Amino acid sequence: MASDQTSSRRFDPDRKQRIIDAALDVIVAHGVQGTTHRRVAMAAGVPLGSMSYHFAGMDDLLHMAFRQVAQAASAAFVARLSKARNRRDAIEAIIDIIAGNIWSTPRTLLLSYELYAFAARKPELAAVMRDWMQASRDALGRFFDPLTCRALDALVEGMGIHDSVDHSPLGRGDIADIVHRICRQD
CATH class of the missing domain: 1.10.10.60 (Homeodomain-like)
Known part of the structure; x- marks a missing residue:
C-alpha cells in the first residue's frame, strides 16, 4: 500500500x-x-x-514567478488593445486599461513593486521588465508613434502605481483627459 x-x-x-x-x-x-x-x-x-x-535555486524560482506575473499582466494589456480597430478605439482601450485597473490589481501592483526592487539588485531580471515593456509598446505601436508609445506605457503603469496609494485617485474623466493630451495629433 x-x-x-x-x-x-x-x-x-x-x-x-x-x-x-x-x-x-x-x-x-x-x-x-x-x-x-x-x-x-x-x-x-x-x-x-x-x-x-x-x-536551480531561489533566484531561478523568483525569475520564473516574476516572468509569469509579467506575462499575465502583459497579456491582459495586449488583449484589451487587440480589440481596437483604429486610433480612437486604442485611446478608449488605454483609458479602460487605466480606469478599469486591467493590469493594476492590488496583487499585481504589489508583485510589480517587488519585481522592480528585486530587478534593481539582480540586473539579469531586468530582461523580464524589458520584455513586458516591449509587449506593451508593440501593442500600442499599431496606433501611435514610438515616443507616444513610451509615454502611454509609462502612464499606464505609473497611474496604476499612483492610484494604488493616492487618497483621491483620478476618475475616468480625468484619465481620459490626460490620455487625450498625450495622444493629441499635430
Missing part, C-alpha cells in the same frame, strides 16, 4: 506550476526578502526537496 501512495505522489505533473504560484503567494505575504524555500514548499503543499528538484 505504501508503494501506491509513493507512486501517486511522484506523478504530479502540476507540481512545478503549483510551486511557482505558491511562490507568488509567499511574495505577496512576505515580500521577496521573506520568501524562503520552506515557506514556498509549505504553501505549495510539496516536500522541501521538490524545490531543488524543479529549480
